[in-house]
Amino acid sequence: MRGIGRRRACVDAGNTAAGLPSKARTRRRLLDHFERSASAAGFRLDGDQQEAVRLLANAGASLTAGTALALPGRRRGLYLWGPVGRGKSWLAREFFEALDLPEKKRWHFHDLFRQLHAHRRDAQDPAARPPGTSAVDMAIATLLKDCSLLVVDEFHVHDPGDGQLLARLLREIHRRGITLVATSNYPPERLMPSENFHSLFEPTIALIHSTMHVASIAGPMDYRTLSAGRPSGQKNDGGARPKRFSDGAMVLAPEGPNDTRIAEAGLAWPTAAEARELRPGSQPLPALRCTADEAWFDFQDLCEGPTAASDYLTLLPHSAHWVISGVPRRGDISMNGWQRLSNIVDILYDADVPLTLICAEPLDLGPSASPSAVDVSRIASRLRTLGSVGVGG
Structure with missing residues (x-):
């Protein structure tokens, strides 16, 4: 804590020497920034957003x-939660981008864990670590180095192993006095929803409540229907624009490769010669096609096989458009399969990379009574931004 006090003293001295605006002026500038950004995106802040x-x-x-x-x-963090499409990620992003603070970091939750696991792998050699420290200690220290503000989007946890890692991360964030701003579709009490493991996570939920102010963002408007914070791409001087997540499609093609709707969607089914075996992690992953323009996978290989969010993040920069064929009825998708599909949708949506799903039957995106019901709502909201080929309604 003495180190934190010295850091604050240095910040105060730097602010005075540089003649930076007062707290009141900074606050006013941030408030004005949110109002201007909302107006530019075509909406007005609702009551929850204003708070x-x-x-x-x-x-x-x-x-x-x-x-x-x-x-x-006097809490040091802010936990914004609520239904999908209420502007939580928009609020966090605008705050992060507007804040003139060099020691700040922002990650989507999946990418945060990818970084943690990568740093942990790098620190496996005990000889390279200070005495008495573990690989996890080193990973967390590397992640939080030179950080006074951490912003995390789509905060959630289902896996008990990830829950233990998250608990250690949150304790260290608190110990270092780092400000954490998190967005989530879950209130803290609904994190780790599994009945088998929820009790183990309750001390971490208590830590969230004691160190973060929890605020609900639950206004009546789903701002994704207005493309809030995600304005349509404009054509550049060359007549083209970058592809976006919403340039993908839901394609109903019950006849599979021979269905005419495949061509209607602007796709050509991969040939056998295009099949490849990828290794984004420790396990092989079959791909029907993998080029700079398109990564095409079968649903069973990608979502029902032993893949992880870290695999999708590794593959993400290499293809401009993802296609998943053979998507079954939702009732035939396992819980793990749906969770993997949810992770893929989250990652591609956050990166604004187009996704096309090819289904033999319309994919049910209605509410669910399963423990992943909130995830279903979020994923449904994102998939409904896609175009459709052969899908009625």
Whole structure:
């Protein structure tokens, strides 16, 4: 804590020497930024968003001044949760981009864990670590190095192993006095929904409540219907524009490779000669096609096989469009299969990479009574931004 105090003193001295704006001016600038950004995206802030903006502006003003955060209960973090499409990620992104703070980091939850696992692998050699430290300790230290603000989108946890790692990360964030801003579709009480493992995660839920101000963002409007914060791409001087997630499609093709709707969707079914075996991680992953333009997978290989979010993140930069064929009825998809599909949709949506799903029957995106019901709502909201070929309604 003495080191943190010295860091704040240095920040205060730097602010004074550089003549940076006062806390009040920084707060006003952040408030104005949110209003302008919302207007540019075609909507007005609702009541819940306005309260979140007020909290974020107060936190941002305190962070840049190096003073104690002005959050309720003197907490150092903010946990924004609510239904899909209420602008939580937009709020976090705008806050991060507008804040003039060099020691800041922002990750999607999947990428955060990819970084943690990669750093842990790099620290496996005990001889390369300080005495008394583990590979996990080193991974967390590397991740949080030179960080005073950490923003994490789509905060959730299902796997008990990830839950243990997350608990250690949150404890270290608190110990270092780092400000954490997280967005989630879950209230803290619904993290780790498995009845078998939820009780093990309850101390971490208590830590979230004691160190973060929890705010609900649950206004009546689903802003994704307005493309809030995701304005349509404009053509450039060459007449083209970057492809976006919403340029993908849901394709109903009950006749498989011979279905005329495949061509209607602008696709050509892969030939046997195009099949490849990829190794994004420790396990091989069959691909029907993998080029710079397109990565094409069968659903069973990609979602029902032993793949992980880290595999999708590794493959992400190599293809401009993902296609998944052989998508079965939702009732025939295992819980793990649906979770993997959810991870893929989240990752591609966050990176704005087009996704096309080819189904023999329409994919049911209705509500579910399963423990993953909130995930279903979020994924359904994202998939409904896709175009459709041969899908009625």
